[in-house]
Amino acid sequence: MPRPAGKPPLSSATAEFGARVRRRRAQLGLSQEALADTCELHWTYIGQVERGQRNISLHNIIRIAEALQIDPGRLVQGLASTT
């Protein structure tokens, strides 16, 4: 059976943010679970962030950036609203 498509991203900004997290996580060779453990966030939440389904807060942006060993500014730079 095909995998259900799932919920769409909230916005192009959350989609791009999530893609950056996923790309950097893969670069470090981390699973979602390993990243979640380091951030002290739930792995299902990390999955939702990577799919752009969360309007993530500043504190969680920082936690994820620290776990990914990058500046939080790099996850956010260039993002624009879609209105």
Place this chain on the structure above:
Amino acid sequence: MPRPAGKPPLSSATAEFGARVRRRRAQLGLSQEALADTCELHWTYIGQVERGQRNISLHNIIRIAEALQIDPGRLVQGLASTT
């Protein structure tokens, strides 16, 4: 009568984020009300953000950055968690 001190910032990250918003808003000569109008956010919310009392979401970071005519990455770069 002295002005009450008010609530403390949530964290050093929200405090620094708010200070950057306030500094850039002043640089542009905007009132909190004028910034709030451009962002379509309430001016009391802008005040709370500037005082570091809000764990602001990605969408609102982007709205405020756009109203301040700067990259959202500049508001977030270098911020660190306090744990």
